[in-house]
Amino acid sequence: MAVTILFLGPLRDLAGEATYEVDAPLDWAGLLDAVGPEVAAQLSEERVNVACAGKVLGDKTELSAQDGDEVALLPPVSGG
Amino acid sequence: MVRFSMVFEEVRLLHEPFSPQEYIEKTANYTITKGGVASFTGYVSADGGVEALELSHYEPLTQPGMEDLSWKAQQRFELKALTIIHRVGLMRPGEPIVCVSAAARHRRGAIEAVDYCMDHLKSAAWFWKRELKNGEWTWIEPREEDHADLARWR
Numbered sequence: 001m002a003v004t005i006l007f008l009g010p011l012r013d014l015a016g017e018a019t020y021e022v023d024a025p026l027d028w029a030g031l032l033d034a035v036g037p038e039v040a041a042q043l044s045e046e047r048v049n050v051a052c053a054g055k056v057l058g059d060k061t062e063l064s065a066q067d068g069d070e071v072a073l074l075p076p077v078s079g080g
Numbered sequence: 081m082v083r084f085s086m087v088f089e090e091v092r093l094l095h096e097p098f099s100p101q102e103y104i105e106k107t108a109n110y111t112i113t114k115g116g117v118a119s120f121t122g123y124v125s126a127d128g129g130v131e132a133l134e135l136s137h138y139e140p141l142t143q144p145g146m147e148d149l150s151w152k153a154q155q156r157f158e159l160k161a162l163t164i165i166h167r168v169g170l171m172r173p174g175e176p177i178v179c180v181s182a183a184a185r186h187r188r189g190a191i192e193a194v195d196y197c198m199d200h201l202k203s204a205a206w207f208w209k210r211e212l213k214n215g216e217w218t219w220i221e222p223r224e225e226d227h228a229d230l231a232r233w234r
Contacts (some may be wrong), residue, residue, distance in 0.1 A: 009208030
């Protein structure tokens with residue numbers, strides 16, 4: 001089993017794929033490492049949120065994803 | 081203040097084109113005693129040479145977020161029925177993207193509930209949009225006005 005990293009919106013273009021599969025467990029440092037420098041730079045911005053197992057994290061640096069969890073990277077939502 | 085009155089609600093993400101009129105009529109018909117129904121429908125605009133719009137979402141957050149918004153609107157306004165419909169996927173100019181319809185005994189509650197839901201859908205709901213112009217896709221960034229719109233309700 002593994003952790004699935006899901007890229008939403010413009011982050012998908014940067015990542016070049018919709019999802020990555022990485023080994024569990026996955027923490028913040030591991031996430032930054034797994035997604036590559038371009039996405040990692042975006043992730044470090046406050047306006048980018050991270051959800052784990054369907055819940056948006058209050059503090060994304062406390063990420064602690066386990067086997068089977070989906071980690072979604074959420075760029076700012078588009079305006080109208 | 082928490083209201084416990086019965087409100088009929090329909091909150092839905094759609095992957096196919098829809099008829100706003102059907103949902104607006106349904107919203108009115110949910111309430112046997114009628115009153116007033118207000119609604120807003122947003123369509124894909126061809127302004128600026130837009131050829132297509134693509135909306136992506138994240139099901140585990142987007143649908144619960146819309147349900148939470150519906151619940152908050154019901155707490156805030158005296159409603160009889162509330163419908164929130166949002167398209168996702170690829171759309172062409174002229175297709176409806178969003179429809180919010182609210183039924184209430186009095187017009188003010190219905191109109192304000194629609195305004196409230198639209199402001200939150202535009203700036204706080206989990207949707208990412210990109211548009212196709214001259215054969216090129218561009219992601220739409222958040223706008224300052226959207227945050228100002230949201231601040232009206234705080």
